[in-house]
Amino acid sequence: MERHYGMDWLRIGAFGLLILYHVGMVFVPWGFQVKTAQPIAWAEIPMFLTSPWRLTLLFVVSGYASRALAAKSRGIGAFFRNRTARLIVPLAFGIAVIVPPQAWVELSTQHGYAAGFLHFWTRDYFRFGTLDGIVLPTWNHLWFVLYLWVYTAALVVTMWLNRSSRGQALFDRVFAGWRAIAVPAAYLLLIETVLFHRPEDTHDLINDGVAHLRYVPAFLFGFGLAGSPVVLAAFARHWRTAAAVAGLCFAMIAALLLRWPDFTFPDSAEVVWTYRIVRHLETWTAIAALIGIAESFWNRDHRWRATLAEATFPFYIIHQTIIVVVEAWLKPLNIGATAEFALLVPATAIGCWLFYDIGRRIGWLRPFIGLRPAASLSR
Numbered sequence: 001m002e003r004h005y006g007m008d009w010l011r012i013g014a015f016g017l018l019i020l021y022h023v024g025m026v027f028v029p030w031g032f033q034v035k036t037a038q039p040i041a042w043a044e045i046p047m048f049l050t051s052p053w054r055l056t057l058l059f060v061v062s063g064y065a066s067r068a069l070a071a072k073s074r075g076i077g078a079f080f081r082n083r084t085a086r087l088i089v090p091l092a093f094g095i096a097v098i099v100p101p102q103a104w105v106e107l108s109t110q111h112g113y114a115a116g117f118l119h120f121w122t123r124d125y126f127r128f129g130t131l132d133g134i135v136l137p138t139w140n141h142l143w144f145v146l147y148l149w150v151y152t153a154a155l156v157v158t159m160w161l162n163r164s165s166r167g168q169a170l171f172d173r174v175f176a177g178w179r180a181i182a183v184p185a186a187y188l189l190l191i192e193t194v195l196f197h198r199p200e201d202t203h204d205l206i207n208d209g210v211a212h213l214r215y216v217p218a219f220l221f222g223f224g225l226a227g228s229p230v231v232l233a234a235f236a237r238h239w240r241t242a243a244a245v246a247g248l249c250f251a252m253i254a255a256l257l258l259r260w261p262d263f264t265f266p267d268s269a270e271v272v273w274t275y276r277i278v279r280h281l282e283t284w285t286a287i288a289a290l291i292g293i294a295e296s297f298w299n300r301d302h303r304w305r306a307t308l309a310e311a312t313f314p315f316y317i318i319h320q321t322i323i324v325v326v327e328a329w330l331k332p333l334n335i336g337a338t339a340e341f342a343l344l345v346p347a348t349a350i351g352c353w354l355f356y357d358i359g360r361r362i363g364w365l366r367p368f369i370g371l372r373p374a375a376s377l378s379r
Helices: 005-024 041-047 054-072 076-098 100-110 117-127 140-161 166-174 179-195 209-225 229-259 269-297 305-333 337-361 363-369
Strands: 129-131 134-136
Touching: 005 041, 005 054, 005 269, 005 305, 005 337, 041 229, 054 076, 054 140, 054 209, 054 269, 076 100, 076 140, 076 305, 076 363, 100 117, 100 134, 100 305, 117 129, 117 134, 140 209, 140 305, 166 209, 166 229, 179 209, 179 229, 179 269, 209 229, 229 269, 305 337, 305 363, 337 363
Parallel strands: none
Antiparallel strands: 129 134
């Protein structure tokens, strides 16, 4: 496959927006591992610039990247071994080492847990049960890595059973032209507004059926898109329309939240259904617009692209722990949400970069933070 730099930039941007979103989680009234002293209801509005589509986009770009990696691999088995090493090893390391500070901060700040971190990590974290309702050990934000590996495993079985090109030809026919926007949007509206109404994912692999109905097709769509110049061209042709619809949907969500902050909607079917429709319509129209922009304007290399593309996964692994730990240190200072935000953003960026930069220089540590082993770099 020819490398598509635009999709590289989209992947980098998608993970960057996710990190910024998790910074925002400190300040909105929604649940999170650590909260500012006085959460801000209006902060929900900018969060909805990305909230409806950020995770679905991650699975689309991950599916696209999986197709590119499969094309470079020496067979299906080699592809799966590579993906397992690059996903399961960092996941296990993350659960054992990276995530525990998040659970400790949550228990300490929200449940009155009095013991120090080392006691928690060595005595309570690996209990394989619950503590004040929190499941331990936990994967927290690393649920995405587990889901991605499971979806990849299912994809590998499908590839092994069916090696014909008919699937790609069908994908090209179904999603050519305006259908690249309309068909996925209609599917998401069907499962999210008509059939199911669960507002949040559970991040429980076994009991997260609605999320799988959203993310599995997104992952497969990205896989198919990587082999479809026809569908990429459709996004390039229709991205302005998609962006206009996504913008209108966001404006309607903002209007609803200005009128009824923190989702205090009245017992009105019209209001509730309006929110559901515009939220889930924004999901695919925003993604379609971004893919179209990536195809039209971002398909070019830059000296920072390779470094940022490599750094993306280590940034993802460490970012939430940095956010939670730094905010837990800032909160007792009583400096206010604005000052906390002004300090939290650069602290997270610097911490992520140090984690990546130090980790990439230590050969044995590279696989644990999602990087290729040092021995394979010269191949």
